[in-house]
Amino acid sequence: MNVDAPDFTALRADFPRARTAAYLDNASSHPISVHSAAALHRYIGWLTDEVGDPWWPQWAATRDEAKLLFAQLINARPEEIAFARSTVESESNLLNGMGEYLAGGNVVTNDLHYGAALYNYQMRLQDGLELRVVKNRNWRIELEDMAKAIDHNTRLVSISLVSNVNGLLAQVKEISELAHAHGALLYADIIQAAGAVPIDVRAMGIDMAACSTFKWLMGVKGFGFLYVRADLQNTVVKPTQHSGGVRQNYPPWTAAPDPAIPEISHTPVPGPGCYEVSYPSYEGAVCAQESLRYILRLGVPHIRAHVRGLAERLQEELPAIGYTSITPRGNESSILAFVAKDPEATMARTRAAGVHVAMRYGDKLRLSPSVYNNHEDIDRLLAALR
Ligand SMILES: Cc1ncc(COP(=O)(O)O)c(C=O)c1O
Incomplete structure (x- = not known):
């Protein structure tokens, strides 16, 4: 397993999906990398x-x-x-x-x-x-x-x-x-x-x-x-x-x-x-x-640490704009969910902004960042939701 943290900025190029959307729905379907595609x-x-x-x-x-x-x-x-x-x-x-x-x-x-x-x-x-x-x-x-x-x-x-x-x-x-x-x-x-x-x-x-x-x-x-x-x-x-x-x-x-x-x-x-x-x-x-x-080359602990940085920001910033978290603070996975007051409006706004998220069980906004996501993706999401 890799002991040095990988370059998460560079590996964004391995996932062409990152160019077409701020894709934050990896818990539904994760894109495959260019290496797997090859x-x-x-x-x-x-x-x-x-x-x-x-x-x-x-x-x-x-x-x-x-x-x-x-x-x-x-x-x-x-x-x-x-x-x-x-x-x-x-x-x-x-x-x-x-x-x-x-x-x-x-x-x-x-x-x-x-x-x-x-x-x-x-x-x-x-x-x-x-x-x-x-x-x-x-x-x-x-x-x-x-x-x-x-x-x-x-x-x-x-x-x-x-x-x-x-x-x-x-x-x-x-x-x-x-x-x-x-x-x-x-x-x-x-x-x-x-x-x-x-x-x-x-x-x-x-x-x-x-x-x-x-x-x-x-x-x-x-x-x-x-x-x-x-x-x-x-x-x-x-x-x-x-x-x-x-x-x-x-x-x-x-x-x-x-x-x-x-x-x-x-x-x-x-x-x-x-x-x-x-x-x-x-x-x-x-x-x-x-x-x-x-x-295994990236190392799952590195993957988790990268995603945690994004997840903690979502846990901090979404409640401040009216989305109540239903994911316990400090939870160590790559999935977070929030209650949306107006699910349809949330989906319309995110779609229009090229941000891909999931709305489950009626009003649960589910976000699931992965290795290629970055803070700009989160900025785009927050701008769409504000
Ligand atoms: C927790 C969990 N289990 C099972 C499944 C379904 O997986 P599969 O298609 O491999 O049966 C999903 C898919 O959304 C899931 O989230």
Whole structure:
């Protein structure tokens, strides 16, 4: 990891989006860098001009490096990383694979977890799942409320490490200690955290996690990563989907059937590949490989320090012009949210000024600066809102 702070002014050139807008909505979709775009162009060049057998020769190296770099990013081991299609789908697949383990127990989550993930649990109530949703108090999740909800029948605690609603960075270590003290596991949705805040699954006590790459990993949609602690693979978390090789051991599929094996046999993929179905997105992996190199080169602590400078200014200046913050002061993520008195006027003014922001849940102005944003972007936003 880079020990010297990168030149954040110079790296603005890596993101052409910075030239066309003061883009402050990276929590929705982060632009990809010119480096990732070049890698994608190289792959598309091969697809266009050279595709054929043997399949893309760089695949094995790309796959291995992408997993290795992601493992490095979250302090996991490469054997604990699978490719995934989406964060929400991964959490759902994990739940499906934990059917036996969850049976008769309860799951504890909170209302700053992602909406679709919460609904995923809600849908399972009809199958007998006991769900406890801790409500936020003044936009924070209080540890004492989590402690009251977690008991010896809790099998799983599920949180967003960084909330998409107000950017709250969870007190993950304390929550994991609570979970583990009761024999429960901790799952973290890390899509709003990976690449933006330091993650150490070991130190934080995260047992399973997932994200896709189109936010702070500066990648594409429909591709991401799943982390499952090694000892949980194939034990607590069973694979639920077919992966690996299927052999049809009878004519006309084979000229010489092997009497020692059944007519149809399946060889499962060892390791975390057991959670992968068919081919992953090569485009996603190519992009992730390059963007992970980029993020690790910059260093997540430097990324966070840069963004904190911008975030603290937003926390200071927006309330002064009538936008009440719903993000706790000193919160260490890249997302901030404020209540807008007149959401339509706010959106009209920012749009007219070439400032790109998000308005969520009716009146919550969400701002999410990233590596290439600077104080001029914040000046533009403030001028539009005043
Ligand atoms: C906290 C959180 N989880 C999950 C998602 C959805 O991610 P995916 O498309 O990878 O399922 C989002 C996207 O907005 C999010 O903010």
